Amino acid sequence: MSEWKFQRDAINAFRFVRCTFDADTGVAQLVYAFDDGPELIETITVPGAPFVLEGERAGAAQQALRLLHLIAGVSYYKAAVPPEIRIDSYAIDADTAAMLETIYVNGLGEFAYRNGLNLHGRIRFPHEAVNRPAAPALGLREHALVAIGGGKDSLVSIEALRAAGIGQTVTWIGGSQLIRACAERTDLPTLNLGRALAPQLFDFNREGAWNGHIPVTVLNSAIMVFAAVLLGVDQVVFSNERSASYGSFIEGTGEVNHQWSKGWECERLFGDYVQREIAADLHYYSLLRPLSELAVARQFAKTDRYDAHFSSCNRNFHILGERPANRWCGVCPKCHFVFLALAPFMPKPRLVGIFGRNLLDDPGQTAGYDALLEYQDHKPFECVGEGRESRAAMAALGDRPEWREDALVERFAREIRPQLDEAELRIEPLLVIDDEHRIPAGLWERLRARFAA
Numbered sequence: 001m002s003e004w005k006f007q008r009d010a011i012n013a014f015r016f017v018r019c020t021f022d023a024d025t026g027v028a029q030l031v032y033a034f035d036d037g038p039e040l041i042e043t044i045t046v047p048g049a050p051f052v053l054e055g056e057r058a059g060a061a062q063q064a065l066r067l068l069h070l071i072a073g074v075s076y077y078k079a080a081v082p083p084e085i086r087i088d089s090y091a092i093d094a095d096t097a098a099m100l101e102t103i104y105v106n107g108l109g110e111f112a113y114r115n116g117l118n119l120h121g122r123i124r125f126p127h128e129a130v131n132r133p134a135a136p137a138l139g140l141r142e143h144a145l146v147a148i149g150g151g152k153d154s155l156v157s158i159e160a161l162r163a164a165g166i167g168q169t170v171t172w173i174g175g176s177q178l179i180r181a182c183a184e185r186t187d188l189p190t191l192n193l194g195r196a197l198a199p200q201l202f203d204f205n206r207e208g209a210w211n212g213h214i215p216v217t218v219l220n221s222a223i224m225v226f227a228a229v230l231l232g233v234d235q236v237v238f239s240n241e242r243s244a245s246y247g248s249f250i251e252g253t254g255e256v257n258h259q260w261s262k263g264w265e266c267e268r269l270f271g272d273y274v275q276r277e278i279a280a281d282l283h284y285y286s287l288l289r290p291l292s293e294l295a296v297a298r299q300f301a302k303t304d305r306y307d308a309h310f311s312s313c314n315r316n317f318h319i320l321g322e323r324p325a326n327r328w329c330g331v332c333p334k335c336h337f338v339f340l341a342l343a344p345f346m347p348k349p350r351l352v353g354i355f356g357r358n359l360l361d362d363p364g365q366t367a368g369y370d371a372l373l374e375y376q377d378h379k380p381f382e383c384v385g386e387g388r389e390s391r392a393a394m395a396a397l398g399d400r401p402e403w404r405e406d407a408l409v410e411r412f413a414r415e416i417r418p419q420l421d422e423a424e425l426r427i428e429p430l431l432v433i434d435d436e437h438r439i440p441a442g443l444w445e446r447l448r449a450r451f452a453a
């Protein structure tokens with residue numbers, strides 16, 4: 001074993017070795033390996049131990065842990081993308097294998113495109129006939145674990161749940177101080193789940209591993225579903241908007257969606273699986289699924305409670321490395337998009353105050369905005385709205401005296417808008433609420449009017 005060296009192209013198999021949970025400490029270990037190489041151990045820590053798990057709750061916790069093991073494996077599998085996948089310590093059925101293949105192939109879509117790999121037909125999870133009855137209802141108490149990511153979306157959900165009178169615990173994974181500050185600002189109960197990647201992954205990256213984006217939202221979802229079973233609560237709430245279901249259109253390739261695991265296909269697949277295989281009364285849903293990015297931005301603008309705390313700039317969230325000095329780097333696609341999406345709904349001084357500068361009056365940002373507008377470029381691989389949302393927001397600003405002379409708004413009006421169909425530049429149709437979602441019916445009845453206003 002000590003002789004083993006990471007040689008990406010010589011690896012034959014990726015192994016799901018085992019997953020364990022110590023109810024006395026709240027620590028789960030997710031163990032993987034390549035061939036007969038060293039064990040790669042990812043650790044998840046759930047505060048609140050010791051946990052008492054008996055009977056059907058214990059069975060549900062084991063199912064949730066296995067689902068997490070299988071999904072979290074994507075971080076390591078991607079390092080070598082070997083021809084074979086093995087599961088050493090338990091068996092999965094054909095439906096589970098099919099779901100995992102869908103998550104891996106689509107969730108690694110951007111990774112595959114950027115690395116010139118074709119994963120279709122290459123990712124095969126071994127499966128056998130497994131006789132398991134549908135998951136029982138566990139009698140979970142009515143309470144929501146709400147994911148918070150430090151950006152505007154989860155804060156919109158948290159305020160909507162508060163208004164609807166749903167008991168919630170604001171929950172995040174990892175050690176981000178920015179997320180902690182936002183969570184504390186909610187004045188609600190909080191829960192910070194620990195996650196440590198296997199340290200060897202960083203060595204493998206230096207030694208030539210394949211690297212690229214992984215479907216982090218479904219992975220965070222699996223962590224929170226596991227925590228919900230341990231804590232005995234019946235809802236796991238994310239804040240993935242409708243626009244996340246649409247990717248970037250690449251000429252000659254087709255659609256590649258950076259945020260596939262925030263999209264509707266993934267939510268439906270994962271949420272149905274949780275109810276069928278883990279607990280019939282555990283509801284996983286995205287509260288913002290019926291809303292476009294612009295509709296979410298409009299909701300966010302209604303309160304200034306988080307202006308001095310939130311950030312959507314992903315540069316804040318690296319495990320290693322530098323973070324922007326003032327929460328908004330101002331040059332990445334998320335900064336560009338969030339500034340543009342909020343601008344139609346916020347007084348200009350407030351928005352410029354949040355970012356510390358006016359991104360739309362900076363000609364240096366032209367290429368970034370062109371990509372968002374899908375003008376001579378494709379939509380960036382980031383969590384940003386659809387091209388038609390960016391174009392509609394820019395057109396709306398062009399009609400407003402306080403914005404229309406800013407460099408990029410003026411350029412849009414002069415150079416890009418004349419090439420577009422005016423009927424497709426209206427904001428109102430993009431703010432319409434959709435009916436495709438998994439939000440429990442009673443809650444949605446209480447929230448629909450709020451989101452429509």
Ligand SMILES: CC(=O)N[C@H]1[C@@H](OP(=O)(O)OP(=O)(O)OC[C@H]2O[C@@H](n3ccc(=O)[nH]c3=O)[C@H](O)[C@@H]2O)O[C@H](CO)[C@@H](O)[C@@H]1O[C@H](C)C(=O)N[C@@H](C)C(=O)N[C@@H](CCC(=O)O)C(=O)O
Nearest residue numbers: 075212213214215216217259261314317318319320382383
């Ligand atoms: C913070 C960030 O954007 N990270 C992406 C970046 O990673 P980078 O190498 O620059 O730094 P680290 O995040 O510190 O990661 C170090 C290495 O660790 C591996 N890794 C990390 C997390 C993980 O869950 N699995 C891993 O394997 C990986 O090898 C890293 O190199 O670039 C990476 C490659 O493109 C991205 O994979 C990193 O993205 C993180 C997984 C991440 O958390 N990103 C979110 C901020 C994010 O992109 N959210 C999406 C949600 C969409 C979705 O569900 O896919 C979004 O906002 O659009």
Ligand SMILES: Nc1ncnc2c1ncn2[C@@H]1O[C@H](COP(=O)(O)OP(=O)(O)OP(=O)(O)O)[C@@H](O)[C@H]1O
Nearest residue numbers: 147148149150151152153154172173220238239312
């Ligand atoms: N570290 C984390 N722990 C738990 N959930 C997270 C974490 N990071 C992101 N999420 C959740 O994943 C989903 C997608 O993240 P996303 O970044 O789009 O949302 P956000 O941070 O709320 O808003 P924004 O789009 O403005 O960044 C959200 O539900 C968010 O709460």
